[in-house]
Every structure is written in C-alpha cells, then in structure tokens.
Amino acid sequence: MKLNERSVAHYATCDSPADHTGFLRKRVERHHHHGTSYQRRWFVLKGNLLFYFEERESREPVGLVVLEGCTVELCEAAEEFAFAIRFDDAGARAYVLVADGQAAMEAWVKALSRASFDYMRLVVRELEKQLEEACKSLAACRKSPRRSSSSGRKRHLSNPALQPLQEKPTTLENGYSTWSSGGCIAGGATCPDHDEGQTKPPPLPPRRRSAASSATGSPAPGLSPAMLESPVPPETICFSKLHNWYGQEIAVLRREWQERQKRGHP
Amino acid sequence: MRYNERELLSLARQPAEKAAEIRMSVPKKGSVLKKRLVKLVVNFLFYFRTDEAEPIGALLLEHCKITKEEENVFSISFIEEPERKYCFECATEEQCQEWVEALRRASYEFLRRSLIFYRNEIQKMTGKDPLEQYGISEEARFQLGAQGQ
Numbered sequence A: 001m002k003l004n005e006r007s008v009a010h011y012a013t014c015d016s017p018a019d020h021t022g023f024l025r026k027r028v029e030r031h032h033h034h035g036t037s038y039q040r041r042w043f044v045l046k047g048n049l050l051f052y053f054e055e056r057e058s059r060e061p062v063g064l065v066v067l068e069g070c071t072v073e074l075c076e077a078a079e080e081f082a083f084a085i086r087f088d089d090a091g092a093r094a095y096v097l098v099a100d101g102q103a104a105m106e107a108w109v110k111a112l113s114r115a116s117f118d119y120m121r122l123v124v125r126e127l128e129k130q131l132e133e134a135c136k137s138l139a140a141c142r143k144s145p146r147r148s149s150s151s152g153r154k155r156h157l158s159n160p161a162l163q164p165l166q167e168k169p170t171t172l173e174n175g176y177s178t179w180s181s182g183g184c185i186a187g188g189a190t191c192p193d194h195d196e197g198q199t200k201p202p203p204l205p206p207r208r209r210s211a212a213s214s215a216t217g218s219p220a221p222g223l224s225p226a227m228l229e230s231p232v233p234p235e236t237i238c239f240s241k242l243h244n245w246y247g248q249e250i251a252v253l254r255r256e257w258q259e260r261q262k263r264g265h266p
Numbered sequence B: 001m002r003y004n005e006r007e008l009l010s011l012a013r014q015p016a017e018k019a020a021e022i023r024m025s026v027p028k029k030g031s032v033l034k035k036r037l038v039k040l041v042v043n044f045l046f047y048f049r050t051d052e053a054e055p056i057g058a059l060l061l062e063h064c065k066i067t068k069e070e071e072n073v074f075s076i077s078f079i080e081e082p083e084r085k086y087c088f089e090c091a092t093e094e095q096c097q098e099w100v101e102a103l104r105r106a107s108y109e110f111l112r113r114s115l116i117f118y119r120n121e122i123q124k125m126t127g128k129d130p131l132e133q134y135g136i137s138e139e140a141r142f143q144l145g146a147q148g149q
Helices: A005-013 A102-113 A117-141 A224-229 A236-262 B005-012 B093-104 B108-126
Strands: A020-027 A038-046 A049-053 A063-066 A070-074 A082-087 A095-098 B018-025 B034-041 B044-049 B057-060 B064-068 B073-078 B081-089
Touching (some): A005 A038, A005 A049, A005 B057, A082 A102, A082 B005, B064 B093, B073 B093
Antiparallel strands (some): A020 A038, A020 A095, B018 B081, B044 B057
C-alpha cells in the first residue's frame, strides 16, 4: 500500500508542536535472533503518530508507528522502565520501548495512551456539549427586561413561538420566569439584570451567542443545529461564518430597537 | 521510512467517517481520473480499487490543503509540495462540498485547535477548566499557546 511518505516525513520534522519527545530504547525485533537488543532512538509524538529518528538531529524519521487501535502498557521485560505498545490485532508485533527512568516512562505511557484520534475526538465532542450547555445557562439568564408599554421582549434561549411580550409579562411559555424577582430558573448562574422601568438601549448581545430568537421570526430551532454550527473552531472559512452569524444578530437587534423607537417612544 | 503497515491496513477496514466512489487522479505524469472507493478514517484518506479489499494507497491528512477546483472537483495537496495535487471528481457539486468540508476538519491538528478553542471558551464562560476532569489540563499540547502550524 502506498503512503504519502514524503509528506508524512515532512510533517514529522516540521515545526508544528510535538506532543512529546525524548530518547527511548526500542527493542529490536528479529526473527531467529537469540537474545534481545535495543536501539536508542529519538522519538517524536505528534497527534496519533509516533515517529522515531536515528539521531535527534536527523532530518528524516527512520520509522513511524500509527497509534490507532492500540493499548499502551507497562511490560515485564527484563529491562526496567519498559512499556509496550500493543495492537488489537493479535498477530501484530508489539513495540517494546524502554525509558530512562520512572518519570520518563510514566510520561510516555500517559502521552501515548491518549494519543489516538478517537480519544481526541471524544474529548472535543464532550467539550462541544459542555459549551453548548454553558451557553444555554448563560443565555437563559441574560434578560433584557423592558417595562415600556410597547413590546418589551426578552431575549433568551429561544422558543420559536415566543412572541414579543405585552403589558405585563409573567412567565413565558417555555417556562423561564423572567421578570419576577425570582431571577432565572435555568442554569443556576446568577441573573443580575433587573431593569426597573426605563426604556433602555438594546442590550449588548451575549458574548457567546446561542440560537437567535427574534420577533421577526428568524428560525430559531433551539440550540442544536445552530449550536453545532457554531461556535466553530478557528479556521478561515468558519471565522467568516462566525462573523456573519454575530452580524445577523446585531442586525436583527438593531432593527427591532429602531422599530420600537418608531412605535411610540416620546 | 518504516511504518506499521499492518495496522494501517487494519485501520482502513474500520468504519469510515465518509466513503464514496469518486473518480480520482494522483499527481503523476499522465495520470488519469479513475474510479476509486475513497474512505476517510480518522486523519487518513484511503483509496481502493472498487472491487478490492485492500487499499491501493493512503494519504495522511496533516498539513494538507483542500482546494475546491472547478465544478464537482476538489484537490488535496501538501504544504511542502503544493503543485502535486490529488484530484477528485465527484458526482455532484453537493457531494464535492461535503467532502471538502469533511476533509478540512479531518486532521488531528484541526481537532487540537478545536479542543483548545472550546476549552478556552468554556473557561471564559464558567471560570472552570473543563479538562481538569480528564487530568490532562497540564499537557503542553492543549495549552492556548500551543497552536503552531
């Protein structure tokens, strides 16, 4: 099977940050060989790829171990500070590596056991979810209470059916109490906003935007699709997406505020 | 460069994030588009002859550039050799866009940046470091500064 080896080797040696580096002794696997020997190599872990070089200054790796579908365990070799990378595929050879000392061995085992793409992806998905939930709580607590006679509208985690509030808002349909002194129900974060009555300029949008809710009826299907879209990680195409997304909300807010102004504020 | 080909072949048999029959050409003189089964698994793109179980080749998708070319077509090239392009002609423009999106997000480096981003955002919002529960908050690769390219 071909592999884009030149590019892979370039990735190994370029200045992108390595996750772990160090000298290890690598057991030499030889058929029909009596006794075991080890070769000292310079190891570089980048993501799910473990490269090894003959020397630290070598310009090209001599080998690569792709770290998917493997486990890392301490091993009972004759050598002290030995550990092994074993693959699920039973017939596959294990890589036996020996560190310089206890601390080095532990650091390597830790780094290697978390190196797989799958592990990384799991963590990212988990954080994505956590951020979603953090936004939910935060948005639910960001109230824009207005006591003016025209529609005061509370912006919070959207219920698409939410209409601009009329004279005396009590509890909104989706169950979030807003104007009562009880503060917000969701999240558990504190809700400091208590507008006592004056018309105020539109509030600043929350730092982290959840789904848009607006009287103009822009689609706000709760969190999921919008939230999965954003926040988007830093990447050129997505930054402009993010930028547009924030921009849309500001445009909506501005429009609403202007309408409210027109509608009968002295 | 030696590598654990056996494990890579095993990886090629894993469930794919994305797989499709796409016409593909490699950056070799005189190369023509040929129908291949193209399979994205973690940060590798495997390509097979449509009737074979073992891939012809694998592309590690790190430090690569995914370019939308003309209609239905995208290409993959690598940072150090931008002129050498692997070209892919999809059945529809929609399929093409989907692959471009998926491949741009396929690298480990992308995942790492995402993690750092989410971690930072959560920390800003909640004041807590979400990585602490995993015991990996100190790892160098997850620090905000560690976003090299």
